[in-house]
Amino acid sequence: MKDKGLIILFSILALIILSALFAPFIAPYSPYEVDITNKFAPVTSSHILGTDHLGRDVFSRIIYGTRMSLISILATIFLVLLFSLIVGSIAGFRGGLFDSILMRICDVFLTFPTFILALFFIGVLGVGLVNVIIAIALTHWAWYARIVRSIVLETKQKNYVTAAKCLGSSRLKIILKHIMPKVLSQVIILATLDLGHMMLHVAGLSFLGLGVQAPTAEWGVMINDAAPYIREHPELMLYPGICIFITVAVFNSIGEKLRDIYEAAQYSRESEI
Amino acid sequence: MLKCENISKIYNDKSWFSKKESIKVLENISFHLKQGRSMGFAGRNGAGKSTLMRIILGLEKAEEGSVIFMGKNIHSLKYNELKNIYKDMQVVFQNPQSSMNPQFTVYDVIKEPIENYYNYKKDEIKDIVLNLLSAVKLSEDKLYKNIMHLSGGEQQRVAIARALSVRPKLLILDEALSSLDMIIQAEIIKLLEELKEKYNLSYLVISHDIRIILKLCDDIIFLENGIIKDRFFIEQGINNPSDSFKNMMIV
Numbered sequence: 336m337k338d339k340g341l342i343i344l345f346s347i348l349a350l351i352i353l354s355a356l357f358a359p360f361i362a363p364y365s366p367y368e369v370d371i372t373n374k375f376a377p378v379t380s381s382h383i384l385g386t387d388h389l390g391r392d393v394f395s396r397i398i399y400g401t402r403m404s405l406i407s408i409l410a411t412i413f414l415v416l417l418f419s420l421i422v423g424s425i426a427g428f429r430g431g432l433f434d435s436i437l438m439r440i441c442d443v444f445l446t447f448p449t450f451i452l453a454l455f456f457i458g459v460l461g462v463g464l465v466n467v468i469i470a471i472a473l474t475h476w477a478w479y480a481r482i483v484r485s486i487v488l489e490t491k492q493k494n495y496v497t498a499a500k501c502l503g504s505s506r507l508k509i510i511l512k513h514i515m516p517k518v519l520s521q522v523i524i525l526a527t528l529d530l531g532h533m534m535l536h537v538a539g540l541s542f543l544g545l546g547v548q549a550p551t552a553e554w555g556v557m558i559n560d561a562a563p564y565i566r567e568h569p570e571l572m573l574y575p576g577i578c579i580f581i582t583v584a585v586f587n588s589i590g591e592k593l594r595d596i597y598e599a600a601q602y603s604r605e606s607e608i
Numbered sequence: 609m610l611k612c613e614n615i616s617k618i619y620n621d622k623s624w625f626s627k628k629e630s631i632k633v634l635e636n637i638s639f640h641l642k643q644g645r646s647m648g649f650a651g652r653n654g655a656g657k658s659t660l661m662r663i664i665l666g667l668e669k670a671e672e673g674s675v676i677f678m679g680k681n682i683h684s685l686k687y688n689e690l691k692n693i694y695k696d697m698q699v700v701f702q703n704p705q706s707s708m709n710p711q712f713t714v715y716d717v718i719k720e721p722i723e724n725y726y727n728y729k730k731d732e733i734k735d736i737v738l739n740l741l742s743a744v745k746l747s748e749d750k751l752y753k754n755i756m757h758l759s760g761g762e763q764q765r766v767a768i769a770r771a772l773s774v775r776p777k778l779l780i781l782d783e784a785l786s787s788l789d790m791i792i793q794a795e796i797i798k799l800l801e802e803l804k805e806k807y808n809l810s811y812l813v814i815s816h817d818i819r820i821i822l823k824l825c826d827d828i829i830f831l832e833n834g835i836i837k838d839r840f841f842i843e844q845g846i847n848n849p850s851d852s853f854k855n856m857m858i859v
Contacts, residue, residue, distance in 0.1 A: 494706035501665060501699050502721040502770070503691040512720075513709055 341592050347585050355401040362395035366552040375568055384574055387557075388564060393571065397578055399552035404582065407468055407537045407547075412526050414472035415479055422476070423483025424510055424518070428491060438484070444477035453536065457545050467546040471536050475529070479522060486518045524597055528590030531583035538579050554579050609810065610641040610664070610697075610778060615673035617659055617834075633659050634834045637673070641827075643777075646804070646811035648821030650853075651831035657814045658702070660831070661782045664812070665699060666690050677778075695725055698771035702783040704763035708755045708770075714741070715751050718770045725774050740769040743806070745799060761792035765799070772807060780812045785820055797823050 354361055363383075370390035378385050384393040426437040444452070456470035490496065491514065499509050540546040541555030549556060554575035561571035615637040621629040634656045641647045649657050662668040664675055666682040675682040677693060685693065698721075701707035708717050718737045722728065728736065738748055744765040755763060764784060771779055781800075785793045797820060803809060804824070813821050821828055822842065830838040830853050838853050 494701060494703065495709045497667060498699075498701055498707040499709075499720065500667070501694055503694045503724040503774070504720060505691075505724075506687065508724070516711060 338592065338596075341589070344585055344589050344592065347581070348589065351401055351582055351585070352405065354398050355405045358398045358402055362392075362398040364392035364395045366391060366396040366399040367550060368392070375564075385570070387560060387571055393557075393574055396552040396557060397554070397574055400554045400557060400575060400578065401582075403464075403547060403551065403553040404534055404537065404579075407464060408530055408534045410468045411471050411475075411533050411537070412530060414468065415475045416522065416526065418472065418476040419479030419483050420515075420518070420522070423480040424487050424514065426480070427484040427487030428506070428510060428514070434484075438481070441477040441480050444474070445481075447474070449474040450536070450539075453540065454545070457540065462545050462548070464547045464551075467537060467540050470540075471533055475533070479525070482525065483518055483522060486521055487514055490514045490517050520597065524590060524593045526590075527586060527593060530586040530590070534579065534583055534586070609643045609678060610812070611676040612640075612664065613638050613674050613676070615660070615663060615670045615675070617656070617663060617668070618671050632834055634663070634670070637831075637834075637836060639829060639836075639839075641778075641810065641812065644808070644810060645827065646813065646825040647827045647829065648811075648813040648815065648825035649829050649831055650815060650818050650821055652816060655831040656834040657816075657831055658782060661699070661780060661812075661814055664780065665697070666693065691724070694776075695774055696776050697778045697780065698774065698776040699780040699782060700764070700767050700771050700784040703787060704760065704767045705756070707767060708763070710754075710756050712755050713752050714746075714755060714758070714766050717755055717766055718773055721770060721774050736773065737769075740773055743772065743803065744769045761788055761796065764788060764796060768796075768799070768803075772803065775807065776809070778810045778812060780814070781824075782814045783816070784813075786815065786817065793820070800824060 363381075368391060370386070372390065373386055374388055374390040376382050376386040376390070382392050382394070384397070387393055387396070422437055422441075426434040447455075452474045453467075453470040456473055457466055460466040460469060487510075493513075496509060496513055499513055504512070537546060538553075538555035538558070541553050542559045544559060547553040547556050549560070557575040558572050561568065561575075565572060615634055616632065617634040619631045619633055621631070637660060639647065649660065651657050659668065663670045664677075664682070666675070666685065669683055677697060680693065682690070682693060715734070715737055718740055719733050722733055722736060737751070741748060741751065746762060746765050746769070750758065750762065755766065758766065764787075767784070785796055788796065800811070801824065804811065811824050813824050815821055818828075826842055828838075828840045828842065829836055830850070838850050840847070840849075
């Protein structure tokens, strides 16, 4: 870990995670405390970022919004990985007809544009954060399943997997001990690269009023709330927007750095052999 | 112990537009390996030695013939039943580097089969692994080293220790010494001779190097283009060898 950029990125990420964890201690006000007499308050020492159209403290809402954003993308990525690891490794390991059927299902999911498909699922499942998470997971898993499958197929051919078979290891053990570590190390990097993208999805759907519902402090919702007042108070849209931008950028850069490190390690290992 | 009858293996070249081509890799291979004896398969590259090994191990199916190991027909067994076969028949592969997971330490590699067959506790497994390491003459401080950080000879010793960990009766060595230099080859041959006495092993040695087979085996079978060209019992001497066998001896 001599990479200075990576250290900076991880400290920003740590800051984001800490503010999500300790939101009640950091935020000076409750994010839901309405004070209609003090609406659109300017930046003062008591309200660091001012107040919104209902007089709620913007800084507190942003801190609490971190929670929502992190929980929603972590839940999404968990669902995506769970789905794709199971489907991908079964398809890759079993092969044959099973593989063909699962991959055709993946093809069907891959043909639709993700946002449209997510809108469709929300239309079917209904509005709400849980449904948004399910919808985004459903639109992303196919891509991951294909990648998992291809890594499994590649690793399955390795001599040490044949050797493990000759040592009496069960199929499950071979998948868990020999194939999964390799799959996970690559898929987690891809997932980090994709986290930002998923976050934009969640925020975007919330902005459209399809995700997290109004009083909840969430960045997308905050932008949506502030939208009618864009002429008088554009800064209300700017603050959550900057937060989304920073978080997405941090996730993307970390993903890229990790990928570079992994590829360098892979390269040096291969040249060793 | 191991009986192969009329094994034939055909590789079909499946292509859509050209003619179907089928290559006979093995034809009518029969032999019988008795308990306590060792057998060597000699032959050039492409003679079908490794395919034969994969068939014996049940990793590939033969088109014809049967492999019977300790009274069981290997090719009629399912995945879970093969596990019992591998308790008595182990294999050391050609390339030690590729036959072990590059992320594993020496300890991880050797404990894998022990975990599969026995229910020992952690410290018991560690004792067994240390015993095996001393049996193959590796020092204890290698225990937690990554497998990729060992030399070729050390890696092959780890592979041998791994194969011996389940106390097999038959050990298949598939070109196990080919990637090593002469001095280390000699060391490992000596080690294998000792282990043969110690664990009452039978070897099935597959090699293009006839000297290794002469040292370790009682019988030699010479394969050429998938058929058995010559077969000798070493104590009876090598009588009337075919020309290609003579060529190999000279090399």
